[in-house]
Amino acid sequence: MNFADIFGGFFAALFTFLIFSYALGDNALFRMVVHIFIGVAAGYAAAVALHSVLLPAFNSQPLSSLVVPLLWIGLLFTKLSPRTAVLGNPASALLVGVGAAVAVGGAIQGTLLPQLAGSASYFSPERLSAAFGDGRFGDALGLLFNGAVILVGTVTSLAYFHFGAQSRPNQVPQRRRIIEIIARVGQGFIAITLGVLFAGVYSAALVALIERLDSLFNFVGRLARLF
Amino acid sequence: MKSFMKSPVSISVALAGGWLILLAYIFDLDALRTQVLGWVVLVAAAGLLLGVLNLAAVHFGKLRSGTRNALYSFLLIISMFITFVVVATLGPGHEASQWIFTNIQLPVEASLMAVMAVTLVFAAARLLSRRTDLFAILFVVFAVITLAGSGPLLGFNIPLVGDVLRPWVTQVLAGAGARGILIGVSLGTIATGLRVLLAADKPYGA
Structure with a gap:
């Protein structure tokens, strides 16, 4: 155990204790550690962006091919001063426009189509005919039942987020009765999903708690052996 | 139309950049998409640096104004500066950068997650009681x-x-x-x- 290990272990243990002090309520020591953490995280992210994205690009490509991004970066940096900030709007617009296009493409290719295909796969003729063909009627019926539950759950959960309502004179706008009923079923599925997600997050938090306590005891034990 | 007249350049840039990428997706123009996205990644990385500079400037302003919370701003600026200098000059893979990550960032993140184990139980209990x-x-x-x-x-x-x-x-x-x-x-x-x-x-x- 060298000096850097002792020093690092001491800092890690100290920060852990100070963060745990939040269990007694919000306090100044907790806020100090959180501000240090934000500083370290922001500094780390900025340094990685510079070291791993910007510098390699500028070192590996000829300057002529970097004229366009350099122009945009220059415009973006005019936002540092309130007087020139308006010049940086086109650069922000480029980021937003391209980001929106990437988000649309990603949402369609990465989420919408795979999720629809995943939901439909329970009713896939190949899977069903394979199960029926092998005489595994129980498996085939199970597949159909699970598929039906997933179909109902997906449609009703989506319907829960349908907030279109008809306005009537002198009445509070209300959803149609059929949508209201479907949305209630969807609310049940969403409650179950959030319950399962809660359990997952809680398990992860417990693992983190155990890891932190273990590292604290470990550090104290190693320190005691040293003296 | 009114807002287009007000800032035609920004709107044109957003529409041109966005539709170029979307059409490159649809018509499989991989070379064009990679080129434009490569430029935008560089601009986004510069934007991240700008954001961090802005964070530092805001806290520097708080520090100068000498408010009650100036100590927090001081700690944030110092830790940001030291981390940036160490990681940017030595690289993220260097021992010193790893030391910062292992002994400051990781324990604080894990501890915040661990505190959640307690707060989540309270939240669930409160949900049922309310x-x-x-x-x-x-x-x-x-x-x-x-x-x-x-x-x-x-x-x-x-x-x-x-x-x-x-x-x-x-x-x-x-x-x-x-x-x-x-x-x-x-x-x-x-x-x-x-x-x-x-x-x-x-x-x-x-």
């Missing part, structure tokens, strides 16, 4: 089933919960709800993205 309807009960019951089925309890496996009920709940019941939520999120993303690409929304100061 709102005892069917959906709150469903939430708690299925959270307990998932937790009970995730491992042996005092060395004892609860029959049917871990091997039958939990997999069915997580993969079918919760899977269905999660699919609905994910499809809803992606539809929302598409709608928001298209609003930007049609210049109905202009979140870039136009």
